[in-house]
Amino acid sequence: MPASISRSSRGIFAVRPKLITLSARCFSASSDSCRQQSQVNWQQFNAGGGVGGGVKRVGPSPGFVANSFEEASGQPSSSHGSRASGGPLGRSGRVIFSGIQPTGIPHLGNYIGALRQWKQYHEQSMNPQLVGGLDTEQYFSIVDLHALTSAIPRQQRAILRKESYASLLAMGLTNQSSTAVFFQSDIPHHSELMWILSTIASTGYLSRMTQWKSKLNLDESVNLHSEEATAKLKLGLFSYPVLQAADILLYQTSLVPVGEDQLQHVEFTRNLARGFNSYLTQHGGDPVFNIPSAVLVEGKRIMSLKRPSQKMSKSDEDPKSRILITDSAVDVFAKIKGAVTDSEAGISYDPERRPGVSNLVEILKHMTNSPLSCKTIAEDHQNSSMRAFKEFVAEAVINELSGIRSRFRELMDPHNPVLRDEMHLGAQKAHAKSSITFELVKKNLGLAG
Numbered sequence: 001m002p003a004s005i006s007r008s009s010r011g012i013f014a015v016r017p018k019l020i021t022l023s024a025r026c027f028s029a030s031s032d033s034c035r036q037q038s039q040v041n042w043q044q045f046n047a048g049g050g051v052g053g054g055v056k057r058v059g060p061s062p063g064f065v066a067n068s069f070e071e072a073s074g075q076p077s078s079s080h081g082s083r084a085s086g087g088p089l090g091r092s093g094r095v096i097f098s099g100i101q102p103t104g105i106p107h108l109g110n111y112i113g114a115l116r117q118w119k120q121y122h123e124q125s126m127n128p129q130l131v132g133g134l135d136t137e138q139y140f141s142i143v144d145l146h147a148l149t150s151a152i153p154r155q156q157r158a159i160l161r162k163e164s165y166a167s168l169l170a171m172g173l174t175n176q177s178s179t180a181v182f183f184q185s186d187i188p189h190h191s192e193l194m195w196i197l198s199t200i201a202s203t204g205y206l207s208r209m210t211q212w213k214s215k216l217n218l219d220e221s222v223n224l225h226s227e228e229a230t231a232k233l234k235l236g237l238f239s240y241p242v243l244q245a246a247d248i249l250l251y252q253t254s255l256v257p258v259g260e261d262q263l264q265h266v267e268f269t270r271n272l273a274r275g276f277n278s279y280l281t282q283h284g285g286d287p288v289f290n291i292p293s294a295v296l297v298e299g300k301r302i303m304s305l306k307r308p309s310q311k312m313s314k315s316d317e318d319p320k321s322r323i324l325i326t327d328s329a330v331d332v333f334a335k336i337k338g339a340v341t342d343s344e345a346g347i348s349y350d351p352e353r354r355p356g357v358s359n360l361v362e363i364l365k366h367m368t369n370s371p372l373s374c375k376t377i378a379e380d381h382q383n384s385s386m387r388a389f390k391e392f393v394a395e396a397v398i399n400e401l402s403g404i405r406s407r408f409r410e411l412m413d414p415h416n417p418v419l420r421d422e423m424h425l426g427a428q429k430a431h432a433k434s435s436i437t438f439e440l441v442k443k444n445l446g447l448a449g
Contacts, residue, residue, distance in 0.1 A: 093135035096121055097253040097292075099143040099184065104163040105408075107322040108397070109302035109312040111171075112366045115325075117257060117297065119171050125178045136178050139251045139430060140168065143184045145191065146244070149215070149237045162412070166419055167325060170408040175425040180433070182426035184247065189434040193246035194239070196441060200275055201242050209241055209264055245269040250434040252290040257297045266294040285444030288437065300366060305339040308355035326405045329398045336360070336394040337387075347389050349378035357386075360393050367396040 098118060106115055118140050125136040142164050144157075152160070161183065173181050184190050207224045215237060222229050248256055248269050256266050270291055277287035304310045306321040316322065320335050327335070341356040351358040361374045361381075370377060381389055411419045442448040 093137065093254075095137045095139070095252055095254045095290075096257065097139045097141070097248050097251050098257055099141040099146070099247060100164070101147050102142050102144045102157070102161040102164040103314060104160040105167050105324045105326050106164075107312055107314060107324050108363065109300075109322070111325050111401075112300050112302055112363075113259075114257070114297070115168070115171060118168070119173060122173050122177075122179045126176075137251070137433075138179045139253075139433070140173065140179065140181045141184050141247065141430070142168075142182070143247065145184045146240065149234070149240060162419070165423060166408055166411040167404075169411055169419065169422055170404045171325070175422055175429055180426050180429035181422070182430040183423065186423075186427040187250075187430050187434055189250055189431075189438040190243065190246050193250055193438060193441065194243045196445070197245055197249075197272055197276065198239060198242050200279060201239075201245075201272060205268065205271075206238060206241060209268065211237075211240060211265070241265050241268045242272075245272045248292055249273055249289045250437050251430075252433075252437060253292040254290060255295050256292050257295045259297060263294055263296065266292065280444045288440045288444055300362070302363060302366075303355065303359040305335055305359070308340055308359045323397060325401055326408045327401070328405060332397050332401075333391070333394045336390050336397065339390065341386055341390075347378050347381040347384050347386075349374045360390065364393045364396050367393075367400045 098114070100110075100114065103110075118138070121136075121138050125138060142161065144161055147157070165181070165183070168181055173179060175181055203224075218226075218229060218232070224230065224233075244265050245268060248266075249272075256269075258266055273289040273291050277289055280287060302312045304312050304316060304321040305323070306318050307316070310316075312322045314322065320338055323332055323335055339356060339360060341360070342354055344354065344357075347357060347361070348354060349358050349361050358374070358378075361378050364370070365372070365374055365377055372380075381392070384392070410416055439448060
């Protein structure tokens with residue numbers, strides 16, 4: 001058995017890998033097609049080894065994934081002009097920015113898809129051996145300004161914001177060391193920089209992006225001349241990517257972990273940063289922004305427990321279709337026990353033919369951090385009864401989420417000052433970092449002094 005895997009007394013695999021390995025791809029900025037795929041070993045990457053000796057760029061424009069650690073870290077790069085020497089970052093390091101909408105308590109799909117990686121980044125940054133002794137920073141934001149593009153009652157919005165923040169703290173994130181957890185709306189620089197960037201952002205480019213079309217349930221071929229688009233589209237939704245660019249650039253971000261659907265937004269951010277840097281140099285200023293790189297995080301589709309052909313979602317009216325990270329052990333066992341499967345004997349992995357069973361196998365894999373494939377995991381349990389397998393999966397989920405529920409309840413206690421104090425500290429840390437960048441922007445635009 002590999003050294004990174006151990007069995008508990010009840011047989012659950014308990015994997016605690018020492019490395020974070022993400023799937024990253026090299027994209028040409030002029031095409032959405034995948035040109036090259038590589039595995040990023042974070043220990044090698046953080047130690048300066050790059051990606052497999054350096055991911056080669058393909059196509060006429062720079063790709064999304066850095067050629068080397070030097071570029072990803074925001075260090076000067078004369079060949080690609082990512083930033084000027086002596087710029088605002090001013091040291092070797094890895095800066096990550098990532099944000100989530102304030103939707104309240106995350107479900108298991110949210111946790112597996114993004115939030116557990118946030119926790120890994122946070123823990124990794126506090127271990128010098130894993131980051132090669134280099135400086136690391138993580139800025140995790142609850143993007144409540146972005147959420148204003150959806151109509152939500154005021155009181156509900158306030159509750160969702162609080163629950164979202166408390167959930168992150170309950171998972172283990174804290175405003176210590178090199179991590180900041182904060183609300184986007186607490187940092188005025190986000191909206192101020194958005195306005196400045198909007199003065200050079202191309203409406204043509206924005207009109208070709210797909211997010212505003214998908215949010216309005218419009219066909220991708222729709223443009224701004226369509227009556228259907230002009231009747232539904234609001235400026236906030238249309239300019240959403242400009243605010244996203246401001247979010248990323250304010251912190252001199254080097255790496256942005258994203259799903260494939262967000263790659264176009266990182267491309268837009270990179271182009272906007274280059275355009276703004278060029279504008280400054282043409283008018284007597286200095287380049288300000290680091291050019292971020294995207295790390296494409298492999299999608300992990302956790303499906304509904306009641307409708308395994310659909311993704312797990314809070315929009316599902318049936319609360320038994322999803323597991324919240326604050327669910328009690330009793331609730332987890334009940335929901336897994338009631339998960340829709342089939343009448344076929346044994347356990348196998350076949351998402352098309354056996355979606356319910358396959359979904360449970362996926363959950364087991366991610367809850368145990370198993371390096372084994374879903375097919376292999378299913379084969380290891382092929383002779384188990386469905387009841388026994390569901391109990392095994394439920395135990396794995398409970399083991400992974402252990403302690404989150406009690407910490408969440410403590411944080412949500414109105415008499416407990418910790419939540420309020422952490423919000424204040426996170427805002428202070430984010431404001432301190434973003435102020436440096438924003439003052440440079442103002443100075444080089446002639447808006448300061």
